[in-house]
Amino acid sequence: MKRTAKLLSLLLCLCCLLSSAVFADAADGRIRNVIFMIGDGMGYNHLKLAEEQGYEIFMDDAPDLQGWSRTRSANKNVTDSAAGATALACGVRTNNRMLAVFPDEAQRETVQPRSLTENAVLHGMKTGIVTTDLTTGATPSGFSVHTLDRGDTESIVAQQLKSNIDLIWGSDESLAPQETVEDAGFRYVATQKALAALTPGTRSYGQFTHSLWKLSLSENTPSLAEMTAKAVSLLTTNNKKGFFLMVEGAHIDKNADDSKDGLKDYPEKVENTSVAVKTFDNAVRAAVDFAEKDGHTLVLITADHETGDLRFEEENGRMTFHSASHTAANVPVFVYGASDLFEDGAEMDNRDIPNLVAKTLGWTERFPVEDPVGTIAAPPAEPETPVKPETSGSFVEKLRDFFLRLWQWIIDFFSR
Numbered sequence: 001m002k003r004t005a006k007l008l009s010l011l012l013c014l015c016c017l018l019s020s021a022v023f024a025d026a027a028d029g030r031i032r033n034v035i036f037m038i039g040d041g042m043g044y045n046h047l048k049l050a051e052e053q054g055y056e057i058f059m060d061d062a063p064d065l066q067g068w069s070r071t072r073s074a075n076k077n078v079t080d081s082a083a084g085a086t087a088l089a090c091g092v093r094t095n096n097r098m099l100a101v102f103p104d105e106a107q108r109e110t111v112q113p114r115s116l117t118e119n120a121v122l123h124g125m126k127t128g129i130v131t132t133d134l135t136t137g138a139t140p141s142g143f144s145v146h147t148l149d150r151g152d153t154e155s156i157v158a159q160q161l162k163s164n165i166d167l168i169w170g171s172d173e174s175l176a177p178q179e180t181v182e183d184a185g186f187r188y189v190a191t192q193k194a195l196a197a198l199t200p201g202t203r204s205y206g207q208f209t210h211s212l213w214k215l216s217l218s219e220n221t222p223s224l225a226e227m228t229a230k231a232v233s234l235l236t237t238n239n240k241k242g243f244f245l246m247v248e249g250a251h252i253d254k255n256a257d258d259s260k261d262g263l264k265d266y267p268e269k270v271e272n273t274s275v276a277v278k279t280f281d282n283a284v285r286a287a288v289d290f291a292e293k294d295g296h297t298l299v300l301i302t303a304d305h306e307t308g309d310l311r312f313e314e315e316n317g318r319m320t321f322h323s324a325s326h327t328a329a330n331v332p333v334f335v336y337g338a339s340d341l342f343e344d345g346a347e348m349d350n351r352d353i354p355n356l357v358a359k360t361l362g363w364t365e366r367f368p369v370e371d372p373v374g375t376i377a378a379p380p381a382e383p384e385t386p387v388k389p390e391t392s393g394s395f396v397e398k399l400r401d402f403f404l405r406l407w408q409w410i411i412d413f414f415s416r
């Protein structure tokens with residue numbers, strides 16, 4: 001009896017040690033990965049609109065934080081997606097149509113603002129860009145290139161293919177020919193099957209069909225949620241330095257921007273905008289599911305601007321569009337995976353948002369960061385520094401493995 005009691009207390013101690021070792025790694029609070037999600041044109045009322053249409057919306061269910069972002073550009077009260085992306089990616093207020101360049105002519109002759117994606121590359125992190133839009137759309141371009149005009153497709157493709165980004169996926173099979181993509185060292189993917197076959201370590205440029213934003217897709221078209229899950233799985237495998245992934249649901253804006261016969265509000269627009277919100281929300285769900293399992297991932301969800309001046313109308317008892325273009329209304333900021341980035345409910349400038357990411361990842365850089373014009377961020381040479389003693393994370397992993405082995409030995413011992 002005495003021996004059994006001793007063994008039981010030994011077992012209890014080991015259980016405590018084992019669980020603390022297992023959970024210490026997840027609870028060390030260190031964020032290594034960021035999934036930065038942009039619902040293009042998504043105001044808070046767009047979520048309510050989708051709910052009115054019968055879609056269950058996850059993203060504002062239980063975020064760790066919710067705040068508000070003020071949007072405008074350097075030359076207009078109402079920003080376009082290019083200046084909006086520049087603020088979110090680089091912490092710079094630039095002119096409409098400009099992508100990741102300074103608005104001041106003299107300044108931009110010598111320097112360009114560094115994007116979150118580029119800073120992540122410089123820190124040795126894996127990076128990715130996923131959108132329902134063209135890969136050369138304003139938002140993905142703001143996170144991957146520097147150019148004066150968002151319409152400069154040729155330069156955007158060329159810069160993306162010269163970049164050190166690991167995956168760039170969007171729509172339109174015709175933007176960059178397969179040969180050009182492969183010559184640049186990227187795997188060309190245009191089907192669900194090709195996407196599923198991608199393995200970690202292979203860089204890829206994806207150009208799928210234009211219907212990426214819809215809820216029902218052809219068999220060979222991946223959904224935004226599937227693309228997000230696949231991107232995360234590719235970027236996280238065999239990667240201890242973390243990743244930065246930008247995911248855009250571009251078609252909230254594209255549908256809310258619409259007008260028909262002079263009307264700003266009509267059933268088809270309401271339904272299509274709601275579908276685009278739901279598609280994006282499904283991707284948010286996939287990202288948060290990963291983050292919760294991983295324990296080291298921040299998911300930040302926001303928008304570049306509001307589109308459609310969507311407000312509740314007493315008269316018809318529902319959310320109603322009052323515009324067919326962008327507005328200056330504040331947009332929501334949801335955070336999953338961190339509760340100390342800002343005060344819950346805070347209102348912030350959209351240029352502050354990249355610094356939330358910098359703070360979370362423990363970067364010392366603060367945006368805007370100036371680089372010489374024409375710079376392409378290159379990952380640090382390997383090994384980055386002489387091999388350091390193991391980090392605390394690796395130590396904890398070793399400790400956990402030791403206790404897991406010990407635990408197995410005890411189970412074996414008692415089952416003999």
Ligand SMILES: [Zn+2]
Nearest residue numbers: 040041081304
């Ligand atoms: Zn936009």
